[in-house]
Amino acid sequence: MFRVLVSDSISEEGLAPLQKSEHIEIVQKHVTEVEDRLHEFDALLVRSATKVTEELLSKMPNLKIVGRAGVGVDNIDVDAATKHGVVVINAPNGNTISTAEHTFAMMASLVRHIPQAHISVKSREWNRSVFVGTELHGKHLGVIGFGRIGSEVAKRARAFGMKVHVYDPFLTKERAEKLGVSVCTLDEVLAVSDIITVHTPLTKETKGLLGEKNLAKTKKGVYLINCARGGIIDEQALVKFLKNGHVAGAALDVFEQEPPGDHPLLSLDNVIVTPHLGASTVEAQLNVATQVAEEVLQFLEGKPVTSSINLPTLSKDIYEKIQSFYNLAKKMGMIASQYMNVPVQEVTVTYAGTVADLETTYITRSLLAGFLKPRVASTVNEVNAAMIAKERGITFGEKFSNETHGYANCISFTVHGEQNTFTIKGTHIPNYGDRIVHLNGFAIDFAPEGYLLYIEHQDRPGMIGKVGNVLGEHQVNIATMQVGRQQAGGKAIMMLSLDKPLDDALLETLSKIEDIETVKKLEV
Numbered sequence: 001m002f003r004v005l006v007s008d009s010i011s012e013e014g015l016a017p018l019q020k021s022e023h024i025e026i027v028q029k030h031v032t033e034v035e036d037r038l039h040e041f042d043a044l045l046v047r048s049a050t051k052v053t054e055e056l057l058s059k060m061p062n063l064k065i066v067g068r069a070g071v072g073v074d075n076i077d078v079d080a081a082t083k084h085g086v087v088v089i090n091a092p093n094g095n096t097i098s099t100a101e102h103t104f105a106m107m108a109s110l111v112r113h114i115p116q117a118h119i120s121v122k123s124r125e126w127n128r129s130v131f132v133g134t135e136l137h138g139k140h141l142g143v144i145g146f147g148r149i150g151s152e153v154a155k156r157a158r159a160f161g162m163k164v165h166v167y168d169p170f171l172t173k174e175r176a177e178k179l180g181v182s183v184c185t186l187d188e189v190l191a192v193s194d195i196i197t198v199h200t201p202l203t204k205e206t207k208g209l210l211g212e213k214n215l216a217k218t219k220k221g222v223y224l225i226n227c228a229r230g231g232i233i234d235e236q237a238l239v240k241f242l243k244n245g246h247v248a249g250a251a252l253d254v255f256e257q258e259p260p261g262d263h264p265l266l267s268l269d270n271v272i273v274t275p276h277l278g279a280s281t282v283e284a285q286l287n288v289a290t291q292v293a294e295e296v297l298q299f300l301e302g303k304p305v306t307s308s309i310n311l312p313t314l315s316k317d318i319y320e321k322i323q324s325f326y327n328l329a330k331k332m333g334m335i336a337s338q339y340m341n342v343p344v345q346e347v348t349v350t351y352a353g354t355v356a357d358l359e360t361t362y363i364t365r366s367l368l369a370g371f372l373k374p375r376v377a378s379t380v381n382e383v384n385a386a387m388i389a390k391e392r393g394i395t396f397g398e399k400f401s402n403e404t405h406g407y408a409n410c411i412s413f414t415v416h417g418e419q420n421t422f423t424i425k426g427t428h429i430p431n432y433g434d435r436i437v438h439l440n441g442f443a444i445d446f447a448p449e450g451y452l453l454y455i456e457h458q459d460r461p462g463m464i465g466k467v468g469n470v471l472g473e474h475q476v477n478i479a480t481m482q483v484g485r486q487q488a489g490g491k492a493i494m495m496l497s498l499d500k501p502l503d504d505a506l507l508e509t510l511s512k513i514e515d516i517e518t519v520k521k522l523e524v
């Protein structure tokens with residue numbers, strides 16, 4: 001049974017995929033109302049009100065996933081979530097249309113003074129001459145940030161007969177041409193536009209993007225719209241430019257602080273505002289809630305998620321193809337880690353054969369997670385494995401090779417310690433399973449499962465019998481046994497799978513047998 005905490009107000013109907021599952025219990029309470037139960041939850045669903053901080057994450061040791069029913073994740077400390085091994089997902093496109101339409105509603109309201117005229121008529125006035133507006137048709141619209149929402153706004157603007165100028169450093173010329181917009185520099189957009197609308201995320205680069213310096217580069221009489229994030233237009237600078245008449249008006253759905261309190265912007269007649277309503281439509285809320293609910297369910301059921309902020313995106317299709325290698329890699333990582341229980345500086349994974357054509361980033365993360373698991377106390381999984389490896393000074397790299405050792409696919413994992421190096425090679429055989437086919441230079445063939453006993457010894461007659469006797473005397477049953485050697489009479493290895501775990505005293509006894517050099521228990 002998984003417990004899902006829904007901390008903000010999220011469309012009830014959208015939660016249906018979770019509600020229908022027998023394995024999910026949903027608790028709809030704000031995090032502050034369940035302080036004493038936070039440790040119980042496996043998933044957390046939020047909009048923008050709940051702040052997912054490091055402190056909150058530390059109180060939720062069972063948490064596996066945070067779902068943001070919306071786009072912006074600025075209320076979530078994504079780095080802290082990654083550190084805690086918690087996946088963060090969002091609903092990237094469920095509210096695009098609503099926010100684009102809201103932006104357009106704000107644009108029309110702004111240039112036709114609709115909110116001001118509305119208040120006037122409601123105050124029993126009939127003052128037609130003060131509310132003379134301007135047409136949108138033929139005007140130059142500057143769109144800063146041409147992602148999902150920016151491009152939908154541009155489509156609508158073109159339908160209104162506007163000329164659209166776009167600034168987005170990550171936009172390709174082909175995409176811009178396809179959408180019939182001209183790609184400009186920021187300065188060009190600032191200089192040419194009658195109306196400027198911002199649709200970027202709030203980042204170090206975009207914070208204060210429209211501040212004093214850039215506002216001074218705009219046309220006198222420009223209108224500004226922000227339905228993205230408070231702070232992209234610097235509020236202090238905006239007040240100054242509205243007061244001196246350079247900016248004719250502004251439409252704001254978002255603020256640096258929400259709610260903005262008694263902000264000077266609110267007392268200016270040429271500013272129209274809404275309380276962060278871009279995504280507040282029945283349709284958008286249903287879309288985003290359904291999207292995150294479905295993704296959270298998928299994730300809790302062990303399936304891949306497609307809209308993760310801190311994991312590479314993986315489609316169901318690709319996941320099905322890599323799943324076997326993903327499991328094999330984790331087991332190889334665990335074996336290597338237990339064998340090399342010494343400080344490690346570098347690990348390398350090499351892919352050969354069919355596996356080399358797949359999305360190996362995920363397989364590598366799985367391998368790293370398996371490798372780090374026995375050595376770190378905190379949760380380690382695909383989300384934080386790379387980060388933890390880096391923190392511990394372990395460099396890792398991927399290589400590709402043609403050496404499959406006769407198998408259709410082969411994964412090699414090499415671990416470099418201060419004194420020695422260990423290499424393990426594995427393959428996945430469809431309808432047969434995972435096999436380890438090379439261990440530290442020895443050809444071998446065993447399934448990486450259960451309680452394993454690994455022995456390095458000199459190749460002498462009677463070694464198998466000696467080991468079998470000791471185990472038998474201690475009531476340890478051998479399920480399977482594989483041996484390998486480089487040459488007769490040289491160094492040899494044994495890999496036994498046992499029905500129960502070995503205790504340290506028994507390992508000690510085994511290690512004292514003459515000609516045995518190394519004894520390791522490996523649990524997978």
Ligand SMILES: NC(=O)C1=CN([C@@H]2O[C@H](COP(=O)(O)OP(=O)(O)OC[C@H]3O[C@@H](n4cnc5c(N)ncnc54)[C@H](O)[C@@H]3O)[C@@H](O)[C@H]2O)C=CC1
Nearest residue numbers: 071072145146147148149168170199200201227228278279
């Ligand atoms: N008011 C509301 O209720 C809502 C607000 N939003 C906000 O709207 C904004 C846009 O959302 P989407 O279009 O879905 O995001 P998106 O990720 O599809 O698009 C953002 C675009 O901004 C561009 N960009 C990034 N840095 C830039 C920079 N320095 N200068 C210019 N462009 C830059 C990116 O290349 C990308 O094309 C986000 O801040 C999001 O949080 C989203 C939904 C609802």
Ligand SMILES: O=C(O)CCC(=O)C(=O)O
Nearest residue numbers: 047048070071072279280
């Ligand atoms: O949850 C909301 O209504 C806010 C939507 C929003 O700002 C976003 O999706 O980025």
